[in-house]
Amino acid sequence: MTEFIAKPGVKNLKHEGEKLITTHCSYCGMQCGMHIRVSEKTGKIKGVEPRYDWPVTLGKLCPKGVTAYQQIDHPDRIKRPLIKKKGRFVESSWEEALSLIEKKFTELQDKHGKDSLSVFGGVSMTNEKCYLVGKYARVALGTRFLDYNGRFCMSSAAGGFMKTFGMDRGSTLPWTELEHSDCFLIAGSNTAECHPTSIQMFWKARDKGAKMIVVDPRETPTARIADVHLDLLPGTDSALANGLLHLLIKEDFVDKEYVENRCNNFEELKASVEPFTPEYTSQLTGVDKNKIIKAARIYGSSPRSVVMFARGVEQQSKGVDNVTLYTSLALLRGQIGKFASGVATFTGQGNGQGGREHGQKSDLLPGYRKITDPEAVKYISGVWGIDPEEMPKAGVSAFEMFDEIHKGTIRAMHVVCSNPAVSAPDAEYVWEAFKKLDFLVVNDFFLSETAEFADVVLPTTTWAEDEGTTTNLEGRVIRIRKSIEPLHESKTDWQIFKEIAARLGKGKHFDYSSPREIFEEFRLATKGGKADYSGITYERIDKEDGVFWPCPSEDHPGTPTVFKETFATPNGKANLPAVSWQEPDETPSEEFPIRLTTGRVVFHYLSGNQTRRIDFLMEQCPVPFAEMHPELASRYNMQDGEKIRVTTPRSTMELEVRLTKATRNDIIFVPYHWGKELAVNKLTNAALDPTSRMPEFKVCAARIEKLEQKAGH
Amino acid sequence: MQLERSFYSRASMYSFIVVMILILLMWIGTGQFSHIDIMLFGYLIASFVFAIGITVRMVSWSLRPATRQMLKRSFSNLKNKERKKRNVTSVLKTAVDNIVLQKFIFKRGIYRGVAHWLLAWGCIGSFAITFGLTFGWMHFSLVDPETYQMVVMGIPTITMHADGIFAELVYNGLNITAMMVFIGVLMAIIRRKTNQDVQVTQRPEFDLLPLYILMAVTVTGLVLTLSYKFMNGWMHNYLALIHQVTVVLFLVYFPFGKLFHLPIRPMAAGVPMNYQEEAGVDTRGCAKCGTPYSSDDQIEDVKGILGVQNFDLQMADGTYLSDYCPACRRRMRVMKQLNLEHQHENPYAPIQTMTDVQVPGFSTGRSDSYYKEAEGDEKL
Amino acid sequence: MNKIMYLEFERCIGCRACQAACRECGDHDAKERNYVEHVDFMESRQTFPMMCMQCKDPACARVCPANAIQITEEGVVLSASEEKCIGCRNCTFGCPFGIPKFDFEQNKMYKCDMCYDRSKHDIAPMCASVCPSDAIRFIDFDEMQSLRRRRTQMNLVEGKKPTEQDKWKYVPEFFGVYSD
Incomplete structure (x- = not known):
């Protein structure tokens, strides 16, 4: 099979004695195409070469992508299994580590029942592995406590799309169409820093004259060039969206025919947005009323528009409502299912899209099937070769698993491809939970903050040491290629599941010898589900530059644009929401007078376990900071670069001040990529969205204090 | 200057002066031309070409405005008594760190440092011996059957035992320096052939040619030694001729190729002397x-x-x-x-974010009529 | 080869991918040669990339007392040749764009060479290859001319023609190697 794919006429620099392996980046949902340079003689990783002919990203990379290859052969890699003995990690053999896991898991399940074990998954890995996490938890361990880090990342978008469209595909249109759109309404997405390679599409569209409306409390690099920047207070998205909907209806921008034919509940929506006059919206959101009117008019009069959002609107206690309201903006304008228009969320994790479809979620089975649906259970049980009776019931969401640990229900956890010690809100509560566990197993290739709590750490491979597929933020299924053989004694996650399963007597359900075999079973498992991958093969992906799901058969071309004719709801019509105003869970008080919001910087990925080990990235951004407006700083007599203390009802931490006028003057912003005493998630609020169970990372109340000057300074 | 007008150019004037000085020195060194070794005649001619070449190149180089300014300031600073301490330190420090030890090259890599140091000092040593002998500045005379004496510029200096270690070293001076050059050149060629980074901007005719010429000179010279020491002078005359050809080629090439960086290196002393007493301050x-x-x-x-x-x-x-x-x-x-x-109207406002104006980095805006006429106040 | 490096500062998003990529290029010794800076972070998030304009008559080469800065046949202005550079830093003070960098340790100047191993084969330099916002582009001469024409119409320098000696007064993206 060819490892290097390039279209005719595309020139790449090929060094003598090196080969290029065509693959994608390990990091975010953009899944930028790249070639990895490998020495033919020694098989060592030499560097990266842009993949100019990958249609989504055209060779573009962000600094994380450029340096991604440096994590592969990194000195910090865990080389052999680690077992904690007397509080210290000791290198051991696989045999010893797996025997210990077998012993502990069996003991705990005998004593406390099947559900005393739990699995915490992640979606920065291939579809094959994500699929297997669910099967491992339900078949090998037989526990209902299974969930994944997508709860911190994608769940509200998923919940909102399920509610509105009856199907959750992150983007209703392919990314390559974006440059032809006329207007972008981007809410709660710092696109330039979190999905930098998308920027080329927006800028190209700008070149052609497209308008841009950016909703963000900070004047991000995208907001800087927007036609309207709606600088709202964190946590007031639903009010702003309602206000815009109010204006669309009032100023007659609604595509009546589309709404009539394809939407439910229009009258209810109309009634619920009635109170959100520009004045009232302005009062709730803190955005100038003229800007709201201007934004509504630009958006309302654009022939083709795309509504896009990301964690800013999703990571709130009303994230699902926010998503449904923003989505309705596109529905009222009749934009969904058409060329260069629609609605999209920016998927954060590499396989955030694919990973959430295949049964890592507490209530889902592969193919986006509901575990509460007996038919789905029957079908999947058939594929897995188990009795439907054996299928565990739905469990609880990711953060609620930590509640279960505190309650004593969950006794042991297996964390795969995730670092909740940094990424979960109210971190100190999570750390306590980890300490309380009887037994913790972590799969990782670097010793993450979570792994430090573990009893056994199993060394896994990086993305470049295994084959597989991922699904990017468009819903395009793409191929990850193996560049080198696994380093040191590391094993792929699927091999680890296979070996543990065999020790627990479930070996016959995990009899795989390659990821391709898993993929074949997984295609079957998704057949007939909402996320149907059954027509996708590795060969088609290579030939067709990726295949968009749903793709129910091998002769089906895939579905780049979804909902062209109907929606996936029971009556084929999209459900419009009717949502009234609700404050965020925590609002400023006398004791905690300002709003704290968190987010990312371009140099780090998620919990930073990978990017904090890359020299270039650490040189650019070594520590978190508290970004605020000089006006706010001035109230507390704080100077640029000074150390301050930030306190919320949960905890407190020290940070350096960074001043800029390109932000609201009543908030502070802290990036979250660091652990331990640098973890801003110690401060964040774990209030969960009622539907998606996603925590409210984006807004909580805080107090800031100038630190006492030390004597002698 | 009156004298300069007698010549076509400054370069030709200096060339004339240099040649005259060399002949004068030769006249003194060889006892009014009595010790000229006719075997070295080819070397002699090449050495004169070398001297003229270096002079011409040095002069035209020093006439570049940037170089002239640097030299002018260096000489005026050297004359300034108040700067004596700084001048002396600068010259000494540059001479030791930069030229004798070549520390900065070792910082680019030990391998490169070793290669360059061997190459540089091998070459300088060979030059000293070759010129000394060809211009007759130095020769050996037999005082008695057991003792040699070194005669420098016609003045008898040290004597040595004909079979002593010191004498061995002196006779083998050229062989030792040649070995140094040989190892250095070999290391340099290997680096230039295997390191992909170096190859990016490398030009074979500029970067590799001097190495090949040096290689030819040292190899033929060493073979010559082998011939008379171990093979009873087998093919000695031919080998001597071949060696002479390579040396002549080398000497003629030297002023015009990459190796010309050797005579301009001492200008590095001007940096601490004129501009920056301490690096980085x-x-x-x-x-x-x-x-x-x-x-x-x-x-x-x-x-x-x-x-x-x-x-x-x-x-x-x-x-x-x-x-x-x-x-x-x-x-x-x-x-x-x-x-x-330019100052903006409101000095307290953030700098303009190009809101409302088409950012010039992006192409011209679309007319509003592209979008349907929106109702109400368009000015918002 | 008739390709041009073209900069448009407004498009820059400050991600520094170009700098990370610069380190990846052959002979760059894992040191970036380009710059990404904030105009003034206190005021706005506007950043800009800056790299060598590859002047035809480079001030840096003109102020070098050792004559160490060479220009390739394609027009790329190379880093000071290591054997000649005496480490005076005149080039860093002479350059109107503030480009050359200096390594005191190794006593040498280094600067952007347009990823010579790539551009000499007509492959885009690493910075232009990865730049996600197209703030740095490696484009055909004709495309550059049309972008420049459009830009001139919107800019203050309309109607004036920059020359080699005073082009620093004008917008720098008018320049790049391999023009004509």
Whole structure:
């Protein structure tokens, strides 16, 4: 099979004695195409070469992508299994580590029942592995406590799309169409820093004259060039969206025919947005009323528009409502299912899209099937070769698993491809939970903050040491290629599941010898589900530059644009929401007078376990900071670069001040990529969205204090 | 200068002077030409060409405005008694660190350091012996059957036992330096052939040719030694001829190729002497942000050199671009282009974010009629 | 080869991918040669990339007392040749754009060479290849001319023609190697 794919006429620099392996980046949902340079003689990783002919990203990379290859052969890699003995990690053999896991898991399940074990998954890995996490938890361990880090990342978008469209595909249109759109309404997405390679599409569209409306409390690099920047207070998205909907209806921008034919509940929506006059919206959101009117008019009069959002609107206690309201903006304008228009969320994790479809979620089975649906259970049980009776019931969401640990229900956890010690809100509560566990197993290739709590750490491979597929933020299924053989004694996650399963007597359900075999079973498992991958093969992906799901058969071309004719709801019509105003869970008080919001910087990925080990990235951004407006700083007599203390009802931490006028003057912003005493998630609020169970990372109340000057300074 | 007008150019004048001096020295060294070794005649001619070549190149090089300014300041500083201490330290420090030990090359890599050091000192040593012998500045005379005496410029100096270790070293001087060059050249060729990074900007005719010539010189020279020491002078005459050809080629090539960097290296002493007493410590502040970035003398020189060559780098307010630190210079260019230099109407507002105007980095805007006429007040 | 490096500062998003990529290029010794800076972070998030304009008559080469800065046949202005550079830093003070960098340790100047191993084969330099916002582009001469024409219409320098000696007064993206 060819490892290097390039279209005719595309020139790449090929060094003598090196080969290029065509693959994608390990990091975010953009899944930028790249070639990895490998020495033919020694098989060592030499560097990266842009993949100019990958249609989504055209060779573009962000600094994380450029340096991604440096994590592969990194000195910090865990080389052999680690077992904690007397509080210290000791290198051991696989045999010893797996025997210990077998012993502990069996003991705990005998004593406390099947559900005393739990699995915490992640979606920065291939579809094959994500699929297997669910099967491992339900078949090998037989526990209902299974969930994944997508709860911190994608769940509200998923919940909102399920509610509105009856199907959750992150983007209703392919990314390559974006440059032809006329207007972008981007809410709660710092696109330039979190999905930098998308920027080329927006800028190209700008070149052609497209308008841009950016909703963000900070004047991000995208907001800087927007036609309207709606600088709202964190946590007031639903009010702003309602206000815009109010204006669309009032100023007659609604595509009546589309709404009539394809939407439910229009009258209810109309009634619920009635109170959100520009004045009232302005009062709730803190955005100038003229800007709201201007934004509504630009958006309302654009022939083709795309509504896009990301964690800013999703990571709130009303994230699902926010998503449904923003989505309705596109529905009222009749934009969904058409060329260069629609609605999209920016998927954060590499396989955030694919990973959430295949049964890592507490209530889902592969193919986006509901575990509460007996038919789905029957079908999947058939594929897995188990009795439907054996299928565990739905469990609880990711953060609620930590509640279960505190309650004593969950006794042991297996964390795969995730670092909740940094990424979960109210971190100190999570750390306590980890300490309380009887037994913790972590799969990782670097010793993450979570792994430090573990009893056994199993060394896994990086993305470049295994084959597989991922699904990017468009819903395009793409191929990850193996560049080198696994380093040191590391094993792929699927091999680890296979070996543990065999020790627990479930070996016959995990009899795989390659990821391709898993993929074949997984295609079957998704057949007939909402996320149907059954027509996708590795060969088609290579030939067709990726295949968009749903793709129910091998002769089906895939579905780049979804909902062209109907929606996936029971009556084929999209459900419009009717949502009234609700404050965020925590609002400023006398004791905690300002709003704290968190987010990312371009140099780090998620919990930073990978990017904090890359020299270039650490040189650019070594520590978190508290970004605020000089006006706010001035109230507390704080100077640029000074150390301050930030306190919320949960905890407190020290940070350096960074001043800029390109932000609201009543908030502070802290990036979250660091652990331990640098973890801003110690401060964040774990209030969960009622539907998606996603925590409210984006807004909580805080107090800031100038630190006492030390004597002698 | 009256004398200079007698010649076509300054270069020819200096060449004439250099040749005259060499002949004079030869006359003294060889006892009125009585000790000329006719076997070395080819070398002699090549050495004269070498000397003329070096002179011409040095002169034309020193006439470049940038070089002349550097030399002018160096000589005037050398004459300045008040700077005596700084001058002496600068010259000594450069001579030791930069030329004798070549520390900066070792910092680029031990391998490169070793290769270059062997190459450089092998060459300099060979030059010293070759020129000494061909110009007859130095020869050996037999005082008695057991003792040799070294005669330098016609003056008898040390004597040595004919079979002593010291004598061995002296006879084998050229062989030792040749071995040094040989190892150095071999290391350099290997690096240039295997390291992909070096190959990016490498030009074979410029970077590899001198190595090959040096290789030819040392190999033929060493074979010559082997021939008379171990093979009873087998093919000695032919080998001597071949060696002579390579040396002549080398000497003629030297002033015009990459190896010419050797005679200009001592100018490095001018850096601590004129501009920067301590590496990395700057004394002149940027005209905008105040960050120290250079020294007054250096900026004066840079402005002068650019002025002589018609670079108009003066700003409207009379300052020159060189008065600003590199970071400010970059920012000034960008702010000019982004049209951010001018004061905005409201000094307290954030700088314009191009809201409402088409950003010039992007192409022209679309007319409003592209979008359907929106109702109400269009001015919002 | 007739390709041009073209900069548009407004498009820059400050991600520094170009700097990370610069380190990846052959002979760059894992040191970046380009710059990404904030105009003034206190005021706005506007950043800009800056790299060598590859002047035809480079001030840096003109102020070099050792004559160490060479220009390739394609027009790329190379880093000071290591054997000649005496480490005086005149080039960093002479350059109107503030480009050359200096390594005191190794006593040498280094600067952008347009990823010579790539551009000499007509492959885009690393910075232009990865730049996600197209702030740095490696484009055909004709495309550059049309972008420049459009830009001139919107800019203050309309109607004036920059020359080699005073082009620093004008917007720098008018320049790049391999023109004509």
